[in-house]
Amino acid sequence: xxxxxxxxxxxxxxxxxxxxxxxxxxxxxxxxxxxxxxxxxxxxxxxxxxxxxxxxxxxxxxxxxxxxxxxxxxxxxxxxxxxxxxxxxxxxxxxxxxxxxxxxxxxxxxxxxxxxxxxxxxxxxxxxxxxxxxxxxxxxxxxxxxxxxxxxxxxxxxxxxxxxxxxxxxxxxxxxxxxxxxxxxxxxxxxxxxxxxxxxxxxxxxxxxxxxxxxxxxxxxxxxxxxxxxxxxxxxxxxxxxxxxxxxxxxxxxxxxxxxxxxxxxx
Amino acid sequence: xxxxxxxxxxxxxxxxxxxxxxxxxxxxxxxxxxxxxxxxxxxxxxxxxxxxxxxxxxxxxxxxxxxxxxxxxxxxxxxxxxxxxxxxxxxxxxxxxxxxxxxxxxxxxxxxxxxxxxxxxxxxxxxxxxxxxxxxxxxxxxxxxxxxxxxxxxxxxxxxxxxxxxxxxxxxxxxxxxxxxxxxxxxxxxxxxxxxxxxxxxxxxxxxxxxxxxxxxxxxxxxxxxxxxxxxxxxxxxxxxxxxxxxxxxxxxxxxxxxxxxxxxxxxxxxxxxxxxxxxxxxxxxxxxxxxxxxxxxxxxxxxxxxxxxxxxxxxxxxxxxx
Numbered sequence: 233x234x235x236x237x238x239x240x241x242x243x244x245x246x247x248x249x250x251x252x253x254x255x256x257x258x259x260x261x262x263x264x265x266x267x268x269x270x271x272x273x274x275x276x277x278x279x280x281x282x283x284x285x286x287x288x289x290x291x292x293x294x295x296x297x298x299x300x301x302x303x304x305x306x307x308x309x310x311x312x313x314x315x316x317x318x319x320x321x322x323x324x325x326x327x328x329x330x331x332x333x334x335x336x337x338x339x340x341x342x343x344x345x346x347x348x349x350x351x352x353x354x355x356x357x358x359x360x361x362x363x364x365x366x367x368x369x370x371x372x373x374x375x376x377x378x379x380x381x382x383x384x385x386x387x388x389x390x391x392x393x394x395x396x397x398x399x400x401x402x403x404x405x406x407x408x409x410x411x412x413x414x415x416x417x418x419x420x421x422x423x424x425x426x427x428x429x430x431x432x433x434x435x436x437x438x439x440x441x442x443x444x445x446x447x448x449x450x451x452x453x454x455x456x457x458x459x460x461x462x463x464x465x466x467x468x469x470x471x472x473x474x475x476x477x478x479x480x481x482x483x484x485x486x487x488x489x490x491x492x493x494x495x496x497x498x499x
Numbered sequence: 500x501x502x503x504x505x506x507x508x509x510x511x512x513x514x515x516x517x518x519x520x521x522x523x524x525x526x527x528x529x530x531x532x533x534x535x536x537x538x539x540x541x542x543x544x545x546x547x548x549x550x551x552x553x554x555x556x557x558x559x560x561x562x563x564x565x566x567x568x569x570x571x572x573x574x575x576x577x578x579x580x581x582x583x584x585x586x587x588x589x590x591x592x593x594x595x596x597x598x599x600x601x602x603x604x605x606x607x608x609x610x611x612x613x614x615x616x617x618x619x620x621x622x623x624x625x626x627x628x629x630x631x632x633x634x635x636x637x638x639x640x641x642x643x644x645x646x647x648x649x650x651x652x653x654x655x656x657x658x659x660x661x662x663x664x665x666x667x668x669x670x671x672x673x674x675x676x677x678x679x680x681x682x683x684x685x686x687x688x689x690x691x692x693x694x695x696x697x698x699x700x701x702x703x704x705x706x707x708x709x710x711x712x713x714x715x716x717x718x719x720x721x722x723x724x725x726x727x728x729x730x731x732x733x734x735x736x737x738x739x740x741x742x743x744x745x746x747x748x749x750x751x752x753x754x755x756x757x758x759x760x761x762x763x764x765x766x767x768x769x770x771x772x773x774x775x776x777x778x779x780x781x782x783x784x785x786x787x788x789x790x791x792x793x794x795x796x797x798x799x800x801x802x803x804x805x806x807x808x809x810x811x812x813x814x815x816x817x818x819x820x821x822x
Contacts, residue, residue: 254609254781296613321609323780323788328611334777343613344580345549371528374548403549405533412548471533 235436238273238308239265240494243463245304247490249320250476251483256320256329259460259473260369261300263400263433267456268298268305270439271365271396280310283336289362290355292340294348295369295398296330303327303335311337346375349395353385356393356451363445367396371403374412379424385451386425394446395426395453398433400460404474421453433458464489503662504640504692505531505601511641512569515648516540523561523568527554531571531601551576555584555596562594567648573607574600574616574657578623589653590626597647598655603633604691604743605771605789606660608782612775619657620690621748624721628652631721632673633690635666639718642671661782663692666699666716674719676727682711685800686731687739690717690750693786694741694769701796710800720750728754729761737765737803743791746770767799 233241242265250258272278276289293302300320307314312335319325326334330343340351352366372378385393399417401407408414418428431442433456446452461473464486478486502510509531516522517540526532526546537544547554551572558568570577577600578585589596600619607614623631630650634640640658647654650673668677679695680702687698695716702712715731717724732738738758740751751768758764771789778788786792 319779321779323778323784325779328776328779329607329609330611330613332611341611341613343611344576346580371549374550376550376552404528404530405546406528408548411528411546412550474530 235266235269235273236497238269239436240490240497241308242269242301242304243490244487245307245314245317246300247464247478247483247486249300249303249317251478251480252321253477254321255475255477256300257297257474258300258476259402259467260295260398260400261298262462262464262468262473263458263460264298264301264367264398265462266434266436266439267367267396267398267458268301270436271443272305272309274436274440275443276365277362278337280337283311287362290339290352290359290364292348292351292355292364292366293331293342294366295345295372296342298367298369298398299329299331302331302338306335306337345369345372346377349378349381349385352393352395353381353388353390356385356390357388360392363392363394365394365396365443367398370397370399370401370408370414371411373397373414373417382421382424382426389449390451391446391448393451394443395451397453397455398458399455400458402460402469402471402474405471418455421455426450427452428455429453430455431457434462463493501637501662501665503660504634504637504658505660507637508599508640508644508658509535511644513537513540515645516543519567521565521567523566525554525558525568525570527551527572527576529571529573529601551581552584555581556588558596559584559588559592559594562589562596563592567595567597569597569599571599571601573602573614574619575602575614578616578619582622586626590628593628593652595651596653597644598653599644599658600655601658602660603657604659604693605776605782605785608785609779611779615776617745617771618748620720620742620744620750621752623655624753629721630654630673630719632719633657634671634718635668635690635692635695635716636663638665639668639671643673643718646673657691659692663696666692666695668716671718674722674724676724677716677718678713679716680712680714682713683734684711684804685737685739686713686715686735687741687796687800688715688717688728688750688754689741690720691743693743693782694791697791697793698741698796700793701800704793704797705800708801710804712800717750720753723753723757725757725761728757732758732762732764737767739767739769739796739799739803741769741791741796743786744770745773747773765803767803769795769799
């Protein structure tokens with residue numbers, strides 16, 4: 233399957249899960265799709281038949297509210313069954329709104345923001361021969377703990393650590409720049425001792441290139457420019473996409489839009 | 500339709516800000532204030548982004564300058580993520596910050612343990628000088644917020660997420676327990692909306708078994724209305740506490756400590772057993788699954804009164820004492 237086709241399937245799963253009774257974090261999951269599909273299908277050394285393999289690469293989804301994208305990608309990659317996605321948020325199931333370690337392929341529970349990069353420091357320090365990716369939200373960068381970890385990683389020279397920022401520009405209620413400004417973001421990471429790569433976060437080929445191994449002695453950050461709600465024109469780029477309980481009508485509309493998009497890209 | 504307590508609080512806060520220019524509303528991208536019109540007070544609404552330590556420190560600095568900050572975040576972030584700032588910058592400095600924490604207990608439902616708050620009451624009641632309030636409905640939340648302005652020290656107000664029905668308690672006065680139901684066989688102490696509602700339903704069920712249960716709403720966890728607790732304990736054969744909190748250290752622990760010091764009595768603490776939620780599900784499902792429920796209360800009461808052996812709940816919890 234092509235990267236575009238995989239991403240299309242993942243988007244459909246995300247939309248389906250947001251039609252569950254309690255809803256889910258739609259916009260920030262849709263912005264993540266190509267980041268996660270590229271990592272899981274092109275970059276990470278992981279084995280769905282042996283999720284705890286001693287030589288595996290590590291991915292930590294620090295923006296845990298992107299769980300829908302992670303579950304969908306884990307399902308497409310074979311860590312869990314695609315049919316389990318229907319249990320998202322349902323009583324008695326294991327697919328909660330934020331990732332838990334009960335789900336094969338999930339390394340650490342996340343959901344409270346600002347924890348993942350420090351966790352990545354620990355994994356990268358313990359496993360210098362393996363790569364560790366930490367995917368962060370841009371709003372999450374307002375947490376001070378991110379910058380403690382950023383200083384720490386550069387100081388430790390963790391060149392097997394790559395941070396990926398899903399730079400969709402929006403947090404829950406408003407644009408990041410209208411809330412607590414993050415710019416000049418690339419300069420800030422550089423000043424903290426990181427190699428910075430800026431990329432279109434919806435372009436699988438560009439992402440794969442940006443995820444290549446980094447300079448010796450320095451951690452790298454990929455600033456991936458994305459669109460919150462990407463793929464659903466009636467929601468994308470709007471803060472309202474942050475969390476959604478799609479009605480039957482909205483769900484049908486979202487699926488129709490995604491199907492039309494797939495038809496366009498196939499032709 | 501009664502609004503969620505957090506919406507009732509928001510609307511009252513906007514009114515209070517219009518009347519008192521010392522009041523600030525500090526937000527952390529909660530969404531609660533999105534689209535809200537603060538009118539002339541707009542300059543006193545500050546969204547500090549996703550940064551809870553900065554939130555608490557900023558609030559302390561404002562309070563030390565004579566302002567009255569209301570800070571807004573989820574209960575788990577207020578009390579665990581930002582705890583050192585709460586402890587030192589607010590409690591130790593003795594500053595009148597009002598922390599209004601939403602999504603208390605299991606209110607975040609399927610969002611899971613990162614968003615549940617099951618230890619906040621234990622933490623907050625341990626901090627010297629804090630007043631700790633768990634309103635049981637939207638009206639009680641309004642009254643707690645209004646009365647907090649008269650409290651000289653810091654205040655923690657724990658709210659939920661979704662709307663709940665009124666519990667019919669009548670006027671709330673901080674520090675004074677409310678008897679929601681009278682009965683001479685067993686006393687059930689609760690805090691928060693779901694425990695109070697479950698206890699009231701259990702009271703009805705117990706009456707059908709010939710058991711008269713008193714239900715006492717302990718909306719102010721700290722300072723505890725010790726006199727009310729001891730008075731009820733003296734009237735009944737056994738006591739039960741019910742809370743949306745781990746059994747360790749919250750209302751049940753507080754009442755156990757109080758009884759042990761003054762008037763030892765038979766007590767069962769109902770609350771979340773010692774586990775993070777292991778399953779998805781909404782708040783009502785999780786409350787039922789983990790035994791913070793009418794049925795659990797009824798079973799505990801009947802077993803206590805028949806002198807049977809009972810744990811703190813039907814789910815095994817080896818770290819907690821058996822009665």
